[in-house]
Amino acid sequence: MRRELGALIGFAVGALALLVLAPALLSDFRLSLLGKFVCYAIVAVGIGLAWGRGGMLTLGQGVFFGLGAYVMAMHLKLADAGPSGVPDFMKLYGSGEVPGWWEPFRSPVVTVIGVIAIPSLVALGLGAAVFRRRVRGAYFAILSQALAAAFAILLVGQHATIGGTNGLNGFRSFFGFALYDPVNKRMLFYIAASTLLVVLAIAWQLYRSRFGELLMAVRDQEERVRFLGYDPANIKIVAYVVAAAMAGVAGALFVPIVGIISPASVGVVPSIAFLIGVAIGGRSTLFGPAVGAIVVAWAQTTLSESFPSFWIYFQGALFLLVVAFLPSGLSTVASLRRRTREAT
Amino acid sequence: MDAVLGQLFAGLSLGSVLLLAALGLALTFGQMGVINMAHGEFMMAGAYTAYVAQNVIADAGVALILAIPLGFVVGGVMGVVLEATLIRRMYLRPLDTLLVTWGVALILQQVARDVFGAPNVDVRAPSWLSGSVDLGITQVPAARLFILGLAVVAVTGLALVLTKTALGRRIRAVVQNRDLAETAGVSTRATDRLTFFIGSGLAGIAGVALTLLGSTGPTLGSNYIVDAFLVVVAGGVGQIKGTVIAAFGLGLLQAGIEYSTTASLAKVAVFALVVVFLQARPQGIFSVRTRSLA
Amino acid sequence: MNADYLELSDVRVTFDGFVAVDGVTMTVPRGDLRFLIGPNGAGKTTLVDAITGLAPATGSALFGRTELLGRKVHRIVRLGIGRTFQTATVFENLTVLQNLDIAAGAGRGPLTLLRRRSSVPAEVEEALETVGLVDVRDKPAGVLPHGQKQWLEIGMLIVQNARVLLLDEPVAGMSAQERADTGELLRRIGAERTVVVVEHDMDFMRCFADSVTVLHAGKVLSEGTVAQVQADPRVQEVYLGTAAEVGA
Ligand SMILES: Nc1ncnc2c1ncn2[C@@H]1O[C@H](COP(=O)(O)OP(=O)(O)O)[C@@H](O)[C@H]1O
Numbered sequence: 001m002r003r004e005l006g007a008l009i010g011f012a013v014g015a016l017a018l019l020v021l022a023p024a025l026l027s028d029f030r031l032s033l034l035g036k037f038v039c040y041a042i043v044a045v046g047i048g049l050a051w052g053r054g055g056m057l058t059l060g061q062g063v064f065f066g067l068g069a070y071v072m073a074m075h076l077k078l079a080d081a082g083p084s085g086v087p088d089f090m091k092l093y094g095s096g097e098v099p100g101w102w103e104p105f106r107s108p109v110v111t112v113i114g115v116i117a118i119p120s121l122v123a124l125g126l127g128a129a130v131f132r133r134r135v136r137g138a139y140f141a142i143l144s145q146a147l148a149a150a151f152a153i154l155l156v157g158q159h160a161t162i163g164g165t166n167g168l169n170g171f172r173s174f175f176g177f178a179l180y181d182p183v184n185k186r187m188l189f190y191i192a193a194s195t196l197l198v199v200l201a202i203a204w205q206l207y208r209s210r211f212g213e214l215l216m217a218v219r220d221q222e223e224r225v226r227f228l229g230y231d232p233a234n235i236k237i238v239a240y241v242v243a244a245a246m247a248g249v250a251g252a253l254f255v256p257i258v259g260i261i262s263p264a265s266v267g268v269v270p271s272i273a274f275l276i277g278v279a280i281g282g283r284s285t286l287f288g289p290a291v292g293a294i295v296v297a298w299a300q301t302t303l304s305e306s307f308p309s310f311w312i313y314f315q316g317a318l319f320l321l322v323v324a325f326l327p328s329g330l331s332t333v334a335s336l337r338r339r340t341r342e343a344t
Numbered sequence: 345m346d347a348v349l350g351q352l353f354a355g356l357s358l359g360s361v362l363l364l365a366a367l368g369l370a371l372t373f374g375q376m377g378v379i380n381m382a383h384g385e386f387m388m389a390g391a392y393t394a395y396v397a398q399n400v401i402a403d404a405g406v407a408l409i410l411a412i413p414l415g416f417v418v419g420g421v422m423g424v425v426l427e428a429t430l431i432r433r434m435y436l437r438p439l440d441t442l443l444v445t446w447g448v449a450l451i452l453q454q455v456a457r458d459v460f461g462a463p464n465v466d467v468r469a470p471s472w473l474s475g476s477v478d479l480g481i482t483q484v485p486a487a488r489l490f491i492l493g494l495a496v497v498a499v500t501g502l503a504l505v506l507t508k509t510a511l512g513r514r515i516r517a518v519v520q521n522r523d524l525a526e527t528a529g530v531s532t533r534a535t536d537r538l539t540f541f542i543g544s545g546l547a548g549i550a551g552v553a554l555t556l557l558g559s560t561g562p563t564l565g566s567n568y569i570v571d572a573f574l575v576v577v578a579g580g581v582g583q584i585k586g587t588v589i590a591a592f593g594l595g596l597l598q599a600g601i602e603y604s605t606t607a608s609l610a611k612v613a614v615f616a617l618v619v620v621f622l623q624a625r626p627q628g629i630f631s632v633r634t635r636s637l638a
Numbered sequence: 639m640n641a642d643y644l645e646l647s648d649v650r651v652t653f654d655g656f657v658a659v660d661g662v663t664m665t666v667p668r669g670d671l672r673f674l675i676g677p678n679g680a681g682k683t684t685l686v687d688a689i690t691g692l693a694p695a696t697g698s699a700l701f702g703r704t705e706l707l708g709r710k711v712h713r714i715v716r717l718g719i720g721r722t723f724q725t726a727t728v729f730e731n732l733t734v735l736q737n738l739d740i741a742a743g744a745g746r747g748p749l750t751l752l753r754r755r756s757s758v759p760a761e762v763e764e765a766l767e768t769v770g771l772v773d774v775r776d777k778p779a780g781v782l783p784h785g786q787k788q789w790l791e792i793g794m795l796i797v798q799n800a801r802v803l804l805l806d807e808p809v810a811g812m813s814a815q816e817r818a819d820t821g822e823l824l825r826r827i828g829a830e831r832t833v834v835v836v837e838h839d840m841d842f843m844r845c846f847a848d849s850v851t852v853l854h855a856g857k858v859l860s861e862g863t864v865a866q867v868q869a870d871p872r873v874q875e876v877y878l879g880t881a882a883e884v885g886a
């Protein structure tokens with residue numbers, strides 16, 4: 001019961017901070033920056049589910065983030081294209097014709113479905129292939145990382161059709177709303193922040209459900225679960241697919257907020273960077289991953305502007321120290337304090 | 345015909361590079377079950393060793409020949425330090441080790457940037473490696489032939505160590521059953537450390553070799569590390585021949601697919617093929633049978 | 639319910655040419671408390687592995703009319719075959735109640751899974767009583783003493799509706815009192831199930847076994863009541879020089 005109350009208070013605090021305080025206190029520029037961090041936080045919630053609760057060290061969430069982002073970016077490019085219907089960069093670098101696989105994303109409905117469905121399907125395919133064959137642990141981590149590498153390389157190679165290294169950028173409107181208008185930019189922040197709260201609510205329900213207990217059981221003793229008559233692969237696949245869908249949604253929100261998506265945001269390095277906030281916040285907690293992701297992204301923006309070289313050392317040291325010595329993240333510290341308080 | 349032979353050689357050459365990069369990784373992963381993400385940075389250290397050697401010694405050929413053992417020692421020492429300070433403490437959490445060593449990799453890359461500068465540096469190939477060699481049927485770049493030879497020497501050397509020396513027997517014992525080896529009086533601690541020395545040293549040698557193929561920069565290792573990991577996964581752990589077959593298999597596959605499509609599509613296809621391959625053999629080509637769970 | 643028995647014929651398990659189980663044939667009827675004994679390495683665990691789908695085997699293992707060999711582990715479990723392991727394996731981070739609830743739930747649909755557990759299922763309540771863990775139901779399983787962990791495992795088999803229970807050395811490491819309690823527990827639950835106990839402890843066997851199968855080098859050496867087996871000269875020979883003394 002106390003747990004329930006804690007979660008509800010957490011949601012209240014989160015809603016207050018994101019929906020009331022941040023818009024009131026932050027400049028438009030800062031708010032938009034926070035919107036970007038919120039997107040990272042949504043990815044982090046998914047990683048918490050797959051890695052923290054499910055034990056699947058996924059080093060390739062950038063792929064799902066990227067899929068959601070590129071789907072949205074394609075739609076925005078097509079919507080911006082004007083009467084010719086051909087996005088600007090294609091006229092510059094390509095044949096001047098829109099490839100057939102772009103066409104479905106002219107439709108806003110297909111786009112919104114695609115943002116969730118495409119990452120989910122890719123995760124389902126990979127998950128079914130590896131988990132059913134009991135490929136796990138480090139093997140799974142490596143495969144997920146290789147997927148990220150392959151995806152980024154694939155994007156870089158497609159200059160004329162998907163923007164290559166430049167990626168897709170220069171969006172002017174978002175479902176008909178002009179993106180230069182500060183009011184609409186604020187609106188985008190509200191959308192992202194609400195999405196984060198919804199995603200957290202989904203995670204909460206999953207964690208307190210029987211599925212959540214089962215997922216932890218699979219994480220700790222997969223083979224034992226098999227001997228209870230479950231196929232652990234199915235349980236892992238569900239968690240992995242949900243995590244992928246969350247990353248896809250985050251990517252789709254990232255695009256209008258940040259204004260660009262390129263291979264540099266989806267490859268091996270950004271994929272693994274998603275993990276540090278989760279590790280710091282506490283990988284198996286509900287709010288920890290989201291809070292950790294926002295704090296790390298904020299620290300990175302602040303520090304790397306003024307001391308770029310120092311930031312890399314700092315990030316490396318964070319990975320090293322937090323994962324090695326605080327495996328439950330800073331939430332360990334919080335629960336230690338609680339325990340000492342209860343003891344006295 | 346010539347084009348096919350050329351592509352075949354390109355595949356073998358890529359395979360030899362992958363093999364050099366993956367050999368040490370397979371050794372340490374097989375022994376301890378930990379994935380060392382800093383392995384790529386040990387390669388990078390080997391490459392900078394070659395660069396420094398060349399700045400000290402004028403003769404490019406002498407510098408290269410000296411750099412090979414030097415790179416081995418540099419990589420090996422870095423590996424032992426990593427093992428003794430961090431990995432040792434984390435045997436029970438192999439997945440976390442992966443992230444911890446990733447942190448180490450970030451730091452090492454930045455150290456390289458701060459010491460040698462962010463732009464890439466070049467190591468001159470000695471004159472006897474800069475041309476191409478006529479093999480009768482086709483012409484091949486001498487540097488690539490040299491690397492192929494180096495890979496063969498490295499594999500043979502490692503195989504000899506593993507089969508003919510007391511250390512090798514201890515390593516194989518620990519790979520197959522760590523607890524049993526320990527009760528049988530094998531010092532797993534010393535064995536682990538030596539394994540890490542050899543495995544990381546091999547990364548150093550791989551780095552030296554890579555200087556012959558392109559310029560050297562702080563992210564040199566990370567460019568190869570993902571492919572090297574794929575080789576380890578596909579090859580299975582515990583037996584060198586799995587790594588050898590997987591490295592050349594992936595190299596030839598990549599070159600072959602590249603021939604008919606593009607390099608980037610080939611990468612994706614190779615990844616997909618590895619996943620498909622794991623459907624048939626989830627433990628890789630070869631695996632040491634151990635008894636789990638019960 | 640007449641079909642509720644386990645019938646092995648010519649079960650064979652080979653590891654890289656080494657024959658660990660060499661053509662075992664045996665039948666365990668319902669209500670029988672069968673002990674499977676034999677020196678270390680005789681193949682007892684491997685035989686259990688074979689029946690439960692963990693080790694690839696040839697021959698036939700029938701549960702009623704259903705062939706078990708060749709099926710996936712979790713399918714075999716769903717057919718009603720449950721097992722424990724030599725080392726107790728419970729979910730240490732979950733409570734006793736959660737452990738049992740998970741064990742009871744293999745047949746649950748997705749909707750039930752995605753909801754919270756609102757009340758304790760009756761069969762879980764019952765199992766808590768049967769294995770005597772009512773008082774510790776909300777404790778994490780990891781903190782239980784060894785004996786209670788083994789009982790929890792048996793409780794998990796009960797709630798998962800196992801018709802055949804294969805227990806691998808359930809009383810190893812238990813105190814004399816715990817052994818006696820476990821024996822009584824097995825008697826109680828064994829009445830309407832088929833129970834096979836792999837055991838080293840001869841005293842324990844003498845007290846509780848209905849029938850005994852002796853395995854040696856992968857083969858059935860002898861089978862019968864405790865008295866019959868003890869009188870068998872081949873059994874005495876195999877055990878001669880080993881720590882356990884059957885004839886004593
Ligand atoms: N996975 C395996 N690979 C190779 N040999 C095995 C494997 N599992 C068991 N064995 C061998 O099979 C024999 C029987 O083992 P086991 O069934 O554990 O015996 P018991 O449980 O009767 O003590 C032993 O010699 C053991 O070494």
Ligand SMILES: [Mg+2]
Pocket residue numbers: 682683684724
């Ligand atoms: Mg046994």
